[in-house]
Amino acid sequence: MKILIVEDEQLLRHHLNVRLSDIGHIVSAVATAKEALQQAIANNYDIAIIDIGLPGGTDGLELIRQLRANDYTFPILILTARGSWQDKVEGLSTGADDYVVKPFQFEELEARLNVLNRRASGIVQPILTAGNLRLDLNRKRAFCGDNPLQLTAYEYRLLEYLMRHHQQVVEKERLMEQLYKDEEERDSNVIEVLVGRLRRKLETQCGIQPIETVRGQGYLFKEPCH
Ligand code: CA
Numbered sequence: 001m002k003i004l005i006v007e008d009e010q011l012l013r014h015h016l017n018v019r020l021s022d023i024g025h026i027v028s029a030v031a032t033a034k035e036a037l038q039q040a041i042a043n044n045y046d047i048a049i050i051d052i053g054l055p056g057g058t059d060g061l062e063l064i065r066q067l068r069a070n071d072y073t074f075p076i077l078i079l080t081a082r083g084s085w086q087d088k089v090e091g092l093s094t095g096a097d098d099y100v101v102k103p104f105q106f107e108e109l110e111a112r113l114n115v116l117n118r119r120a121s122g123i124v125q126p127i128l129t130a131g132n133l134r135l136d137l138n139r140k141r142a143f144c145g146d147n148p149l150q151l152t153a154y155e156y157r158l159l160e161y162l163m164r165h166h167q168q169v170v171e172k173e174r175l176m177e178q179l180y181k182d183e184e185e186r187d188s189n190v191i192e193v194l195v196g197r198l199r200r201k202l203e204t205q206c207g208i209q210p211i212e213t214v215r216g217q218g219y220l221f222k223e224p225c226h
Pocket of ligand 1: 007008009051052053054
């Protein structure tokens with residue numbers, strides 16, 4: 001993971017940096033909110049560890065507010081002083097995802113980071129849907145409601161490509177490049193046959209006709225996908 005640490009206590013900052021780097025993470029460790037914002041702009045972090053009590057006029061809570069206001073959505077773990085439950089509550093309501101109370105065991109911090117990271121990866125579902133039609137992008141399977149659609153590998157790839165480029169005209173040439181690595185295998189008649197088969201299956205198994213032919217240009221998956 002790429003981790004941003006914002007902690008003004010030098011010893012703790014150093015310790016976290018070394019321990020997290022040792023187990024293979026890429027770490028940036030800074031002491032102030034100002035530096036943290038600069039780092040966030042310059043890097044793509046997977047997670048941030050932010051101490052609430054920071055010097056320099058901008059504390060950890062304000063830093064979290066600013067990060068969230070600027071659409072940084074990575075998980076944030078806050079470090080709070082023992083007994084300061086207000087910090088925890090305020091931190092979580094400001095946009096942090098979890099907290100660790102100082103002093104803490106490194107193993108606890110590590111476990112919490114892993115949970116946050118797993119949860120964050122789960123937010124982006126590897127599922128593409130258009131109404132009733134659903135693609136499981138990991139398993140490369142299509143469903144209509146809960147029923148699996150019987151598609152060949154080529155039909156599936158064709159459908160996935162069109163859905164990924166929904167509401168855009170996709171040229172036949174581009175589809176051929178997606179389906180066939182070798183140029184000599186590419187044949188626009190084959191694409192027409194495949195699209196025809198795919199359409200029939202979508203219609204008979206799912207009752208939908210989402211693929212339009214745009215004469216002389218290509219194909220259009222007309223339903224919005226998300
Ligand atoms: Ca502090």
